Amino acid sequence: MKEHKGVRINKLPSGVPGLDEILGGGLPEFSFNIVAGAPGCGKTTLAHQFIFANATPDRPALYFTVLGEPALKMLRYQQQYSFFDAEKLNNAVHFINLSKALVDGGLQGVLKEISKQVEKSDARIVVVDSFRSVLRSEQHDGREMAAQVFVQELALLLTSAEATTFLIGEYGESEMEDNPVFTVADGLFWLYQQVERNSVVRKLQIMKLRGQMSVPGLHTFRITDSGLQAFSRTLGLMARKPKAAIKKRLSTGIATLDEMMGGGIPQGDSLLIAGPSGTGKSLLATQFIAAGIRVGEPGIVAVFEERPEEYAGRAATFGLDLETPLEKGNLEVIYLRPLDLSVDEMMQEILDAIERTGAKRLVIDSLAGFELALAPGFRIDFRESLYRMIFALTGKGITVLSTLEMVESFTELLFSTYAISFLTDDIVRMRYVEIDGQLRKILMVVKMRGGAHSSDIREYRITSDGIDIGDCLRDYTKLITGIPTRTKGPQH
């Protein structure tokens, strides 16, 4: 391997969960960065998270405010976030208003004041909010050159002072071209707030980052009481090992179904349980989770159509104790229904739960509910996102069971309405059939990527002990149409 002889660039934590991974490990020390975007998209909060994560009395941060949000109001609102540490105020974090310097001395007045304050405090982090306000004072009547010189001088000053800098500005994308600020900057972070039908979706893009590889593209983020949280579009799994050839089989909790599948579900597979409402898809998924718990394999259930507290209660009616593992922490039920969810965000929730529980099994109940919980803009990419998510999870050795609601047709057998069969390794299809004036249920293993499986079409019943799979219905044909014909015994 070639030895790296270049200067080593320290990486500072951004203070924003998920962002360091997008940045390629953190923010390069001494970098001169622009945070751009429309008002209200989280620029100031991002800068605050950075300063509170990094500033110390020995390495203080200076936060310069200019003709924007009054500093007292900014403090009033920012202290609502959990990352805000009042102990650091005037100790490690200093807020300084530059309005007078700008009004009295213009750009040079600002430069002089920043220089004075940085020298006085030996600041290692500098934020100017809003930098756009500073430049606006000169960007008129052919004074663009003055602004360009100012940006250049400021970059030199702060880099020489060994400061890592954030300049915050309300910029539109159309202003990207020929803007000296963007040319000088080492890092350019663009925050977006997009309205899609009734949903608001926040996204960020690292348009430029000198010195290290960041993850390209648009990444979703959310602003909560803890500030910004970013969700990498690589789903946090870019650097992890690819799926290994694991041969272990996991029990579904239904011995006959395990048999039909050739010994259970291969670990790390993605299994789709498809069928119409009431056929027992969720019950099968619950039995799969309970079977894992019994053999010491923690699990996660992501539900979209019922509340977590109802989930364990419903399992108990089938004799499955999920309360105990929930209390012990080797089972988590994730309930997400914010209506403007992104797949990346869901993935982060699952990854966090895997980290907490050491889960080996994951149930997504159901894909239709999951899709409905997504913001409209994300639904367009649902198949692609689902593919990335399932690929990433199974690559970690997690066995994923997803349920899929199907609208039943009595003339044909669809494997799924999403055309996502190719995403899954294994498919079990459940459906209704009409036999002897009764609506009965059948299931079949449609696909097992890992090997041979039964071709039986078996009848099953839902009992108080769960799914009870009976014999193969050999006396009938056209079972998969839902209206079979008896081949032996009395004809219909």
Next chain:
Amino acid sequence: MNRNGINPKIRDLAQRLLSLESTAENLSKANTFAALMVSEKLRRPLSTLAGTAGFRSLLMRALTLAKREAPVLDGVQVKEDGSLEGLDGEETEAGAVLIAHLVGLLETFIGEPLTLRLLNDIWPDLSGVDMSSKGKESI
């Protein structure tokens, strides 16, 4: 503090700030002098934090509120740079009212912990202070 009056603990805190600055030999003028000193000492860090205009607007609001309680302050004005003008020996108690309103406004905007942090930076001897009207410890 609310819009109708000053929390007694903030009033006590203001009085304590005045006593820390009260070095004048003429006792009748002690409070006035101290109020000027407290205001001046607050002016520099708050102007740094919020800008000269920011501090000036805060002090002007405090003065407006204080004048309702102490009409003797009618002649007092806030200069362009945020310093006080016209506060003399006649307004013995009024100075404390003005400072109480100034501290009260700060507490309203940025909360007790940050306000106390700012005050402690200026007056390190100020300790054991509780601005909450429900607090157990009196000043």
